Every structure is written in C-alpha cells, then in structure tokens.
Amino acid sequence: MKVSLSPELERFLNEQIRSGRYHSAEEAVGKAVELLKEMAEAESRLGALLQEAEESGPATEMTAQDWVDIENEGLKRLQSRWRRFSEIPSCETRPSAPNSGMLTGALAVRQRQTSQTYRSRFPGESPSALTTARLTGIGCS
Numbered sequence: 001m002k003v004s005l006s007p008e009l010e011r012f013l014n015e016q017i018r019s020g021r022y023h024s025a026e027e028a029v030g031k032a033v034e035l036l037k038e039m040a041e042a043e044s045r046l047g048a049l050l051q052e053a054e055e056s057g058p059a060t061e062m063t064a065q066d067w068v069d070i071e072n073e074g075l076k077r078l079q080s081r082w083r084r085f086s087e088i089p090s091c092e093t094r095p096s097a098p099n100s101g102m103l104t105g106a107l108a109v110r111q112r113q114t115s116q117t118y119r120s121r122f123p124g125e126s127p128s129a130l131t132t133a134r135l136t137g138i139g140c141s
Helices: 007-018 025-055 064-085 105-121 129-136
Strands: none
Touching: 007 025
C-alpha cells in the first residue's frame, strides 16, 4: 500500500524518525493506525454506553451517596491496578500516637514512592493525601 502525506505531515513524520522515536516511516504509520483503531473502538464503546444510558430511563438527580459510591468504586479500581504493580502495605502508625495517622519513617518513604508511582502511571493526575493513604493503606485509622 502506498500512502501520500501532506508536506506538513511528512515533515512531522521525518522529525519523529530523526528524533529516534520511531525507526522507520512504516513503524510510525503503523502506530498511527493502531491509535486510530483504538480511538474508533473507544468511540464505539462510548456510543454503546450512551445508548444504554438513554434506554435506562429518565435522568435522576445525583445524591451525596451517589458521589460516595462513585468515589469508592474508583478507589477499588485504582487499588486493583496498584496491586498489579506493588504490594500494598498494611496500615501502621507510630505507637506513641495511636490512630493519629503519623507515619513511621519507612512508611513515609513508601507513601512518597506510592505518590511517585501513581504520577508515573497516571500522568497529569495527582493523588490527594487521602487517596494515597487509601491506596497504600498507610496512615489510615
């Protein structure tokens, strides 16, 4: 198959190859087609979800409990992802301040590592202190 690109796209493609991001035009175009396929699949899933939502009946107002349920479901999903990447330590606090949420030195290091890993796994998102504590099991009481 032969593909013709506009001069602007051809320049961009050549820059990507020169930078070392891709080894050849074929590799870069292959990646672009894979991304196009992923986008089409995501749009299809979104369409199906929208259709399902429309067929589920009239909209209802969100309650405070609905938001709590959504947060809890999101945290479960994040914890599931985390378990694949690292073992989650148990909740521990300093003996001198039971249930204070103060971390021992080793656990404080683990919490920092967890935050850094979170940021690398989910670019552009930053975990709140509560989310980090929930994900790691650190500082909870």
